[in-house]
Structures are given as C-alpha cells and as structure tokens.
Amino acid sequence: MQLLIYLAKKAVLRCWGVCVHPLHNMYARWLLYSSNAVHGPGLCSFGIPDVRISRGRSHSVRCRIGREFTMRNGSHGVSRSSQRCLISVDRDGVLRIGDRVGISNAVIICTRSVTIGNDVKAGFGVHIMDTDFHALDPEARRGPDDLLQRRSAPVRIGENVFIGAGTFILKG
Template structure:
C-alpha cells in the first residue's frame, strides 16, 4: 500500500515538472519557428515544429496540445507534428485541442474555432509527390546515406 502512495507521489511530482518544462520548450520552439501564438496555450509533452522561413503558422487563444505516451494513452505514442512548407499557411483557431496529431501543410490548412482533434489523426494538403508519373520518374534518387 505504501508503494502505491509513493508511486502516486512520484507521478504527481514528475507531471508537475513536465508540465512546466513542456510549456517552456514548446514556447521556445514556436518562437524559433516564427509561430504566432499567445501565452495562454497548454502543452503536455513537446511537439515537433518545422516551419519554412517563408511559411506562416498562427495559433489562436486557448490552444491545447497533447504529445507522446504520457499525455495521450490511446495507442499512438508520438508527439504532434506541425510541418509548414515554403509559402504555405497553417492557421489554428481559438479553443482548439490536438492530441498526437500530424499536420503537414504545403499550401493552406485552416482549423476553425472550438475544434478537438483526437489521437492518430493526420491532416495533409499534399500527397508528397507529383501525380504525373513522368515527373516522378524523372527525379534522380539520392542513394547516399
């Protein structure tokens, strides 16, 4: 019985520190990538953020993101991914929650207000390659690792 209480105390301590560190690291990653975001967001775990210098990513008020195995226990154990390409625009509205979601934006993606996106959801506005087979086949492969 004592072991259970010690375990609960450890988890409470761990998640209290993790909550603060996740927020600070996420805020830093957002700012380093030029993301427009307020200070009222919640980050449990740290997302992957990769915004092209000519891309745009803005987040509304009261944004909530859950990343990784300790913050979304439905089976997909990865952080959220926010990938924005050259000249692409990603807009997330107010009061939006994302859990282990991957968003890859090469043109424009807009998520409205009061939207909740569950685990394992992927949102892409690209299929990652040309639909023209001659164009795909003309690209030279990089086989060096």
C-alpha cells in the first residue's frame, strides 16, 4: 500500500511539473524581458525566480544571459527548499552569464560586475556577491555615509566550473 501511495504521489508531482513548467518558463522570460535583460535561446526555469534588475543611468543592458540557461527555484530545486533564485543587478552593475549555465536556488547580487563563464554549474544555495552591502567600519555603519563607504569588486568565474552547494563567493 505504501508503494502504491508513493508511486501515485510521484506521478501527480511529475504531471504537475510538466503542466506548470511552461508557465514558469514564460513568466521567467517575461520577468527578464521587463527588466531589460537579454537571454539566449533555451532558457529553462523550474519555478519562478526573483528578478531585480535596475534600469541604470544609461539604457545599456545590465544583464546578459547566454544560451541554455537553467535555473531551479523553490521546491523545484534539488533540495525542495522554498528558496527561489535571486538575480539582482544594481543600477551601476553589469551581470554576464555564459552559455549552458545551471543554478539551483542560487543568489546572484551584482552592484558592479559579475561574470560567469560557459558550462558553469552552481549547487543549491550558492551565493555570488560583489559587494559588502555596507561599510565595514562599525562607526561608519552608524552614520549617514554607510552606503557610500560600501566596497565592491568584480567577480569573475571561469569556464567549466562546478560550485558546490552552500558556497559563498564574495567580492574580488
């Protein structure tokens, strides 16, 4: 009886994923398009990502994603976590993601420059950030110049890299 329940549950979840997946793709593409991001063909989104791309001072493209980009969000990720992929690009940032890149419940925060090469795989819960978000000096954090003293440095990830689950890649 338990095997029957398990197989029925698996069949329902598989059917649900097949039925909903095209809607996730369409919505993820719309989120990227409405944020002025450019992506190549073959974008595949399991679940709905969180996309926050600022328009910037110029009308240039702040986010460029290559061919066959795959992202697993929320319960559609390997861990079945509720965490969605977050792609955040500040108004002065430039995010470049290569071809055949796959991320699962990952966070990419770009205030200056993040470049990810071709054929990169990022495991569950990877965080890639090119900023400290605030001043490192405790006195400066208390004052009005906190954000003005935050530090950023470009992040560059080469090609054919596997980033293990839970890894934090920080500025520079």
